[in-house]
Amino acid sequence: MSATLGWLCLVASGLTDVAWAIAMKKAAGSAHHGWTFASLVLLALFVLLLTKALQVLPLGTAYAVWTGIGAIGTVGAGIILFGEPATAARLCFIGLVLAGIVGLKLT
Template sequence: MSAATAWLMLLLAGVLDVLWALAMKQAQGYTRLGWTLTSLLLLAAFVWLLGKSLSVLPVGTAYAVWTGIGAVGTVLAGALLFGESLGAARLGGIALVLAGIVVLKLAPG
C-alpha cells in the first residue's frame, strides 16, 4: 500500500471515529439496540482502517493524527448537533490540535 493510501485510510478512520462517538451518544448507554449496533460497526471499521494504515505509517504519528481528527471532529459535531459550547478556549484548543496534526503530517519520518 502506498503512503497516500495509508493517509487516506487514516483520515477515514478519524471520520469514522467521530461518527462512532455520535452513535455512542445516541445509544444512550447501550439501551438503544440500533444505535448500539451502529456504534459497534463503526468501531470495528475505524479500528480496521487504523490498523491497515499502521502497516505503512509510523505508529506515533498515525495514532496522534487519528486521535486529533477524532477529538476535533467530535467537539465540532457536538457543538453543531447538540448545542455544546464552543467558546474561545475550545476554539483555541482545536486550533492547537489542528496545528499539531499538520506538523506531524509534514515532519520527516
C-alpha cells in the same frame, strides 16, 4: 499499500471514529439498540482502517493524527449536533490540536 493510501485510510478511520462517538452518544448507554449496533459496526470499521494505515505509516505520527481527527471531529459534532458550547477557549485549543496534526503530517 502506498503511503498515500495509508493516509487516506487514516483519515477515513478518524472520521469513522467521530461517527462512532456520535452513535455512542445516541445509543444513550445501550438504551437505543439500533444506535448501539451502529456503534459496534463503526468501531470495527475504524479499527480495521487504522490497522491498514499502520502498515505503512509511523505509529507515533499516525496515532497522534488519528486521535487529533477524533478530538476535533467530536468537539465539532458536539457543538453542531448536541448544542455544546463553542467558547473562544475551546475553539482556540482545538486550533492548537489542528496545528499539531498539520505539523506531524509535514515532518
